[in-house]
Every structure is written in C-alpha cells, then in structure tokens.
Amino acid sequence: MESVTSTPMYSRPRPSLTIIGGGPGGYEAAMVAAKLGAQVTVVESKGMGGSAVLTDVVPSKTLIATADSMRRAGRASGLGVALGAEPARADMTVVNRRLLNLASEQSRDIGRALERSGVRIVIGRGRLTGPTTVEVTTEDGTEMIESENILLATGASPRELPTAMPDGERIFNWTQVYSLTEVPEHLIVVGSGVTGAEFASAYNQLGAKVSLVSSRDRVLPGEDPDAAAVLEDAFVEDGVNVVGKTRAESVERTATGVRVHLSGGRVLEGSHCLLAVGGIPNTADLGLEAAGVKLTDSGHIAVDGVSRTTVPGIYAAGDCTGVFALASVAAMQGRVAVAHLMGDAVKPFQPHLVSSNIFTSPEIATVGVTEEQVASGKYQADILKLDLSTNPRAKMQNVTHGFVKIFARKGSGTVIGGVVVAPRASELIYPIALAVSHKLHVDDLANTYTVYPSISGSISEAARRLHVHL
Numbered sequence: 001m002e003s004v005t006s007t008p009m010y011s012r013p014r015p016s017l018t019i020i021g022g023g024p025g026g027y028e029a030a031m032v033a034a035k036l037g038a039q040v041t042v043v044e045s046k047g048m049g050g051s052a053v054l055t056d057v058v059p060s061k062t063l064i065a066t067a068d069s070m071r072r073a074g075r076a077s078g079l080g081v082a083l084g085a086e087p088a089r090a091d092m093t094v095v096n097r098r099l100l101n102l103a104s105e106q107s108r109d110i111g112r113a114l115e116r117s118g119v120r121i122v123i124g125r126g127r128l129t130g131p132t133t134v135e136v137t138t139e140d141g142t143e144m145i146e147s148e149n150i151l152l153a154t155g156a157s158p159r160e161l162p163t164a165m166p167d168g169e170r171i172f173n174w175t176q177v178y179s180l181t182e183v184p185e186h187l188i189v190v191g192s193g194v195t196g197a198e199f200a201s202a203y204n205q206l207g208a209k210v211s212l213v214s215s216r217d218r219v220l221p222g223e224d225p226d227a228a229a230v231l232e233d234a235f236v237e238d239g240v241n242v243v244g245k246t247r248a249e250s251v252e253r254t255a256t257g258v259r260v261h262l263s264g265g266r267v268l269e270g271s272h273c274l275l276a277v278g279g280i281p282n283t284a285d286l287g288l289e290a291a292g293v294k295l296t297d298s299g300h301i302a303v304d305g306v307s308r309t310t311v312p313g314i315y316a317a318g319d320c321t322g323v324f325a326l327a328s329v330a331a332m333q334g335r336v337a338v339a340h341l342m343g344d345a346v347k348p349f350q351p352h353l354v355s356s357n358i359f360t361s362p363e364i365a366t367v368g369v370t371e372e373q374v375a376s377g378k379y380q381a382d383i384l385k386l387d388l389s390t391n392p393r394a395k396m397q398n399v400t401h402g403f404v405k406i407f408a409r410k411g412s413g414t415v416i417g418g419v420v421v422a423p424r425a426s427e428l429i430y431p432i433a434l435a436v437s438h439k440l441h442v443d444d445l446a447n448t449y450t451v452y453p454s455i456s457g458s459i460s461e462a463a464r465r466l467h468v469h470l
C-alpha cells in the first residue's frame, strides 16, 4: 500500500497584498484575500471601517433612525394615538453619543474580524514609493512594506468652499455635525445632492427649521425626476424651505449664528450651516505619480472593470475611483480586484446592476436602468409607474407619498430597472434588484405571490400592467 503524506506535492505560493485604506473598499478586499490565502496588510490612518463607518454611512443612518422615530411619533395622532400634550423632543447629546458609540463599536468589530482572518493592520499613513512598495508613517516612525500587489482604497473627503470654511461649531461639514448638543434652531443646508437631502430630511424631522439651498432646478439633480419631485413636495409639506436655482457664495459667522450669502444677492440667516457640496477623492500625496498610476480628469484613480489601475499589480476600489460613491460598490470593486489578482473566477463590475437608497422621508430606492438612460435612447424600455395612493397597506399606514416604477426591456419584457419611493424603500427594492440581476421577466414578478396587504403588492401589480398579451 502506498504511504499517505500530509505534505502536498504542490503548494501554491501565497501572494502578498498591501491595502491602503480600511473602508468598505479596503476591508472587504482584505477579508476575501485572506480567506483565499494571501498575506494581507491593511494600512489605515483613522480606524477600521473607514469614513463609511466612522463619519459617513453609519453615523448618518443612525441619526436618520432617530429622526424616523420622531416622524412616526409626530404622525401617530393621524392613526389615533394620543402621545401627550408635549411634542416629542430629541436629546441630541444622547442621540449623538449613541451613534458615535455605535460607529466605534462597528469599527472595532471589523478590526477584530480582520485580525481573526490573519490580516495585519498597521495604523498610519501610507504612500507609494514604487509599484510594489508602500511607505507607512506611523506614530513610531516609518515602515516600508513590499508586496506583489497593492490595493488603493483611500476614499474621499468633504469638498470645501474657500469662502465657507467649516469651524465645527456653527458651520459644519458632514463629518462634524455629530458634536451638536441641541437640535439647531434653523439649519441651512447647502447642496441638495444625496447628502444634503438626507440631512435636510433628518433635521427637519428632528424638529429644526431647515432651509435647503439647491443650485439646480430641482433637489437630487442626478436621481429619478419623479422621485425627486415627490421628495420636493414632501419637503415643502413638512415646512422645509427649499431655495432653488441658487448657489451659496459664502458663509460667515454672526454673533448668534450664520449668514449665508446667495447668488443673486439674497442673504439667509440661520443658527447653523451644513455644507454638503460634494466630495473630493483622497488621491493627493499618495505617491501615485512616482508609481505611474494615472488619474482621470476629475482627479480619481483610473480603473478598468476588474479594478486595475494603469500599473500592473496596483488596483483601486471605492470612492477614490469615482465609479459610484457607494459603500456597496466600493466593497464589490475590492472583491473584484482580489478575485483578479488571486487568479480566481472574476466577473467585471456591472454598473447596471447596482441598487442604492436615499434615506430621506420617504426613502428613494433605485436599481438598474434610469429614466435618463431610456430618454437618451441608450435603452429601449416600457416604463410603468404606479402610485401608492391606491395601495391598501399604504392607506392603513397613512403613507401619503410614494410610487413604484418598473422598467421592462421593449420586446422581451425583461426587468431592467426600477424605482421605489416609500417608507423602507431600501428593503422593498430587493425583489426588483433580484429580477434585474437574474434577467427575470415582468410575468415572473407578476406571478409571484405577494402578501396581502403589502406595499410589495404594488411591485407585482406594476409588473402585471407591463404584461404583453401575445
């Protein structure tokens, strides 16, 4: 009988990977690479989880959870609930302490999970000194890390206006608002992109007077126009002062608050100002030029569908690439990079499958093809929009705003996109995302049982109305 040996005849070499940035683009990649057997080091200057966990997604969505409780308390009387004479009040010290603790705890959880997977974490600032070398400046000095592959996942930072510099007391960027100890009396939000809209909605529900300065002709300029219109109506109904087609030229402090100078000469006075004027990629001082990594015109790191930069062995993922500023996309780009560098089966990133959600009230969730892409002729689609006003569950829950919209490819009836505007739209978009990912037919959605009564009933009803009788 042949002897059995525990030493494999052939063992794969363990590729080495250094990741700069511990946000979703970096930590997901680290986890997957370690599982596949790579030697992984993550270099992070702030804390594991990155801005997504420490300052952006986690704190903002936790704040929004509190704001949503306030909204429900405020509307409870419409459903016959008497909550007492005093209106509900948010204690911002408690709210902000809770959300910052939650963010730190999640950051620690991610760090522990990475260490359990065998990933080495180095706290410090990393920069490339060549195509295979990262120099890390730590509290204790400098460390040089040599590896076959490098993943850049350095994220983005709030854009600053030189005439409106945040001071963290009255004038904030989105990373600083969590130091507020009281609900602002009058918050002026500058910028009506996703960040501005989410904070305007949240602080309005928390009881602040809110003005929203929107440079475009509508809020959420890049999003579904019907959804943006519903949100703008909801804002106006809830008392948000939407100042449209206006730019903030400068913001200054006064003795008791802030003064925002607007294009056209108008001035808005408020107690606080939140600047939500976009982000800039963290690509400066990274040694990219020395290594030969090319940037796009917007200053993002140029990548292809499998997250390769212009230098072999150097990959990039997340907000520093400017593909879609979403945590889910950053994580996917990181996973795709790892699959590619490890020689595993790899599917290039597919932008037409991405789903996302805007956590306003109501929420706006989207997946796949957009109305703009259909209007431009890029896709030929039948579009069906169904208002929630006739949905029985929506009536029971006193939902006054919202709709379901489905895009079906002309001719074939394949589901290629969708929009849901409703409370918890973030959860309702999943069946449409599943349909888009798996190329389901509108009849597949229509013929799947939904619970009666349910808001998802409107999804199958919309699909039913897109049925083509052959």
Ligand SMILES: Cc1cc2nc3c(=O)[nH]c(=O)nc-3n(C[C@H](O)[C@H](O)[C@H](O)COP(=O)(O)OP(=O)(O)OC[C@H]3O[C@@H](n4cnc5c(N)ncnc54)[C@H](O)[C@@H]3O)c2cc1C
Residues within 6 Å of the ligand: 020, 021, 022, 023, 024, 025, 026, 043, 044, 045, 046, 047, 049, 050, 051, 052, 053, 055, 056, 057, 060, 061, 124, 125, 126, 127, 153, 154, 155, 156, 174, 195, 282, 286, 317, 318, 319, 320, 324, 325, 326, 327, 328, 329, 330, 359
């Ligand atoms: C207010 C707000 C709310 C958001 N809400 C959502 C949401 O609900 N859902 C969603 O999907 N997306 C949301 N986003 C977008 C999401 O935050 C980003 O897409 C996501 O953080 C990108 O992940 P990332 O890994 O690219 O970068 P980040 O999360 O920014 O992480 C990058 C990390 O790299 C570190 N770093 C940078 N340079 C260096 C260096 N030289 N050396 C060492 N470390 C370095 C940084 O310290 C940072 O920790 C939100 C964004 C904002 C602003």
Ligand SMILES: NC(=O)c1ccc[n+]([C@@H]2O[C@H](COP(=O)([O-])OP(=O)(O)OC[C@H]3O[C@@H](n4cnc5c(N)ncnc54)[C@H](O)[C@@H]3O)[C@@H](O)[C@H]2O)c1
Residues within 6 Å of the ligand: 161, 190, 191, 192, 193, 194, 195, 196, 198, 213, 214, 215, 216, 221, 246, 247, 248, 249, 276, 277, 278, 279, 324, 325, 326, 356, 357, 358, 359
């Ligand atoms: N829920 C989520 O998934 C979520 C939440 C927040 C942000 N994000 C992502 O982050 C990215 C950035 O979003 P954002 O909203 O921070 O930035 P953005 O660039 O999308 O929007 C900034 C807005 O500010 C406006 N603006 C700029 N200067 C101005 C001025 N002086 N006065 C008035 N308006 C001005 C711009 O015209 C723009 O509409 C988005 O791609 C978004 O997907 C996602």
